[in-house]
Amino acid sequence: MTKRKAEKQAAIAGTRSVSWLSSDAAETYNDCLAPISAFAARKARLQQTQTQTVVTTETTTHTEPAGEPPSKKPRRSLEESQAQSTPKEDAKRTTKRGTVKVEKTQRADNGTAARETRRKKVEVEVEQRETEASSSEESEGEDAVEENAAGVIAVPAAEDGCEFPADNTMTVEFPLSKMRLNKSNIVYSDEDTLCVRIREKLSIVLIGHYDLWVKRGVVSLMGAKLHPSPRVYRVYAPSTHSLPVIKCVTGVDGGAEVEFKSCHSGITRLRDLSPLYQRVWNSGNTPADKLSLKMAGQDARRTFSVLHTSADDSLKRHLRPLHLEKQWSAAIKVLSQRAGRLQVLVCGPKASGKSTFGRYLLNHLLSPAPQTETNYANTDGVAFLDLDPGQPEFMPMGQVYLAHLRSPVFGPPFTHPSLNNEREGSIIRAHHIGATSPKEDPDHYVLAATNLMEQYRALLATYPQCPLIINYPGWIFGTGLEVATYLIRSLGLSDVVYMSEKGPMEVVEPLSQAASASRTPLTILPSQPTEFVSRSSAQLRSMQMQSYFHMAQPKGVSHPMWAEKPVFKNRPFRVRYAGENRGVHGVMTLGSQISPELLCESLEGAVVGVVAVEGPDALPSPHPDSTTTNVESQAADNDDDETSNADVDMDDVDGAKTNLTIPHLATLTTPTKESLPYISTGPGSSTPLHPSSSSTLGLAIVRSINPTTQTLDLVTPIAPSRLIQSLEQGHALVLVRGVLDNPNWAVAEEYYGARAEDRRVRRNIKRRKDAGDEDDGDAAQDQKVLGLLKERIRRAKEVPFMTVVEDHGRRRQEEVEQQRALWKLRKKAGIESEDEVGY
Structure with missing residues (x-):
């Protein structure tokens, strides 16, 4: 008995290093193990409840820089996972079947050979696609992985070490909408418009960008409650962030009617200039779109798609809905009751959900219940003091600013990198920090924050009922904690919100003391981070910077436009x-x-x-x-x-x-x-x-x-x-x-733009050839155009600070996998020095 117990513990210790498997394999694997520690059991239950359908295999050590995702390792199959069973189970199989071990080894060898054959076949297919002259181009509402034969290598931005690629991540079906689109809830539809009826307490999720018009009932969207009115709201729902959920709060005859309409702002064309904007918007029609576009024709495309589950996405991306914690909702209701007297500072560790909470609170304050059904107008707006130069909301990185918002905002920061529309909002005053972290010059940072607070007090003379939301960065340790406590004591705030229930106490105690000294209520909320994202923080900063330099606000146009x-x-x-x-x-x-x-x-x-x-x-x-x-x-x-x-x-x-x-x-x-x-x-x-x-x-x-x-x-x-x-x-x-x-993205734009134009021309030539509409004159003209494009691509390769690597084999396959990779967000429980803090 003692010997078997020792063998059992040794088997557990030997297999404990195996990471998470698929859901079925994990059940089989866990059945073979003895009871594990309570900490490991809680960790497993927590991951199952949070992700439900996302399975990850993490490496034990990861020392590679986080500038670009490294190539993925081959995913372990279910057979391989089950093959790594405990010695106890192997002994049972040997006793019952005798020679089963030899047969199992042979099957494993055959499976390895089959997988190697499939891998080589994939490489051959990649090489064949690269040698072809053209590849299919993405339409306005469709994204796909760019099939380039070359990769652009630039100097990666420095990362803080709190983000790393999540290897071997597999996504399966995950519920998004609580209602399935069918003929009974489609009011009308055409190639650009879709009007649906959402029953009370049900929700719908879309990916892409669209104009939303509430016709009947009341719906909630990212903290805002939208009532029936002539107002049309622009919504951006890319796959880089959790998708916004549109939920019916109050209905007429049991439901609300909402119209979605395609919009052509040009932001989708940025994918032709940067691979970071690829696989971001909606791709091929989903089952719900095919149903609503039956009468519009096969070639009809909208700039949005309705998703019932993540399996409806043809690109099989990691899609999740944007839900709000119940404690967050209760805190937002309490804070919004202060109305014009609200001056709240939102702080917390990195990746704790500060920006999401601030965006929800902002939208909630900008959309209170109307006095009547038609004549409500928010006159005072909301002031937003952004003190996070690393991930600002309404300006590119390196700035701290005071913004005056008059309309809810539905989209991530790279969809509104600046405010130039007086109807939506404007920048009152901004200061250039020149870095993504305030630690470069804390004294100048404090002076800038104090000056912006004085500008808010001057704004109150014109808008006396204008509340204030202050977004503080994740710089919450060391000198950052001293700055936060100083601001709490000196700015005369009405509330402080700390976004982490896990402490640490060396941060919570000074914040509590500063709040008590200034008689300011301190609210501690649970963090709500996104465990997996498709873009790192450095990549999101590049996307926002690129969007900033391409965005314009033409006169007479209510929404911004992007130049391609x-x-x-x-x-x-x-x-x-x-x-x-x-x-x-x-x-x-x-x-x-x-x-x-x-x-x-x-x-x-x-x-x-x-x-x-x-x-x-x-x-x-x-x-x-x-x-x-x-x-x-x-x-x-x-x-x-x-x-x-x-x-x-x-x-x-x-x-x-x-x-x-x-x-x-x-x-x-x-x-x-x-x-x-x-x-x-x-x-x-x-x-x-x-x-x-x-x-x-x-x-x-x-x-x-x-x-x-x-x-x-x-x-x-x-x-x-x-x-x-x-x-x-x-x-x-x-x-x-x-x-x-x-601006490495700016250096590579001409190259990516030339490649995209070359693909468009080749696709048009192929379409004409298939239709039989091409004659000898057209063929000569096509060859001339292709020659000019080839020369343009050649010149684009020779710009400084960029190296184009020509490789048609394994490297390109790894680059495609990198574009599909997810990023794991990790918060440090404690720090040893201020230099280790991620901002």
Whole structure:
């Protein structure tokens, strides 16, 4: 008995390193094991309840960088999993069947040979597809994996180590909608429109992007309750995030009628410029779409698709619905009752759901119950103070800002990278941090946050019932905790929300003490992270940055549009950086100073912040020991002096700024050999501009520098009228070079765009040949066009900072698997040093 018990424990210890299997294999495998520890059992139950249908096989160690997902290992089949049984079970089989072990080994060898044959067959098929001249192109509402024969390798962005690819992840059917689309709940439909009837307490999930119109009843969507009105809402539901759920709250005759309509904003065409935007939107028609498009024809495509389960997706992506924790819903209801008195700070560890909670609270505040059925209008809106420069909501990375929202927002950050529509909302004031983490310069970060809070108090004079939501980053340990407690004590908040019930106590206790000292209620909510995502944080930042530079707000159009042309093909803004009529008055760097000899090289191709210097107080002094400078610095921070300046005529103020700012700035600049006005404040590091007298207008990419004409070519989505207005007000424009990620996506856009155009032309040629509509003249013209495209692709490969690897075999197969890979989000339970914290 003792011997069998020891063998049993040894078998358990030997097999305990085996990771999670499929659901059927796991049941068989667990039956062969003795009772495991309570911790392991709780972990297994927790994973089964959270994912239900997602099965992962995690490696014991993972030391590869998280810049790009590594290739996946072969997935263990059910037969292989069952073959690894315990010695006890093998002994039983040997006793009963005698030679079963030899037969089992033979079957395993045959299975291995069969799998190797299938693998080689897949490689041959990949090589054959690569040697073909064309591949099928994705239509407006359809995504597929790009079948390129080459891969683009760029320098990966630095990751924080809290995200890594989840190997061997298999997705199976997962419920999404609580109602199945059928003839009884379809009110009407055509090739662009679908109107459905949703019964009370039922929900429907769509993927893609669409315009939503509530005709009857009340529905909830991402925290907002939408009532019947003429208002049409734009909804973005990509596969990179959990899909929004549309639920009937109150119905007329037991249900609500909602109309969905296709919209063509151009955002789907970004997939032709970047592989990060591939496999994001809806692909081939789902069973529900085929039912609703019966009368529209086989070629009909919408920009959205209805999904009942994740198995309806033809691309077999990891799709999950966006549900809200019950404790979150209760907290949102309590906070929304404070109305205009609400000033809440949302903080917590990384990947705890802070942004999701803030977005739900924002939408809930912007859509309260109407006083009547038709004439409700939200006049004061909601202020959103975003202090997370790594993953901002309404601006690209590297910024902290105050936004004034007037309409609910339905979509992830890369669908609204800026606010240019007065109807939807606007940016009140923004400051350029120049980094994805506040730890680079905590003092400047605190000054920027304090200045934005002062701007909110000034906004209350016009909108007295405007609540405030503050989004704090995941920088919650070490210095970040000190900054958070300082903000809680000094900003006069009404509530603080901490998004983690697991602590740690060394964070919760200081937050509780700061909240008690300021008499601010502290609410602790459970985190609701997404365990698996299809894009890492660095990739999402690149997507948001690319969307920012491609988005525009045309006049007379209520929703933004995206241009599908590479950004470097747009006409740049050419500004002078020297002379009397110059547009750029200075160039400065954040962090460690760059040698003047290397400034030109470091600026070309870099992302810079366009900062407007509103007064001389924003500039550091060239003589730090000067008594006059210290007096001026103290006067700039004195509220009494600011109050006295309010009585001065604005024309005189603008004239004073014009006369003082530019001359004072000239004393700080040192011309380089290219005559660039380099702002240097001393050896070592660079002092940033003071937030009280400076603000950022947006970001720009320095396309080129011409020392002969002393001009800069800038690519920027900032409206020219805004730049001119800032110069007319006497502001000096300064370009700030921080430590943001390099725009590798912009370098590769021309290559991907040329490849996409080549695929479109080849597909059209093939279609004409199949239809028999091509003659000799068309064939000659087609060959000419294909030759021009081939030359365009060749030139696109030769750009700097990019290497195109031609490989038609195993490497391409691994790249396809990487595009399908998921990312595992992991939070650290504790930290050893501040440097290990992920932001």
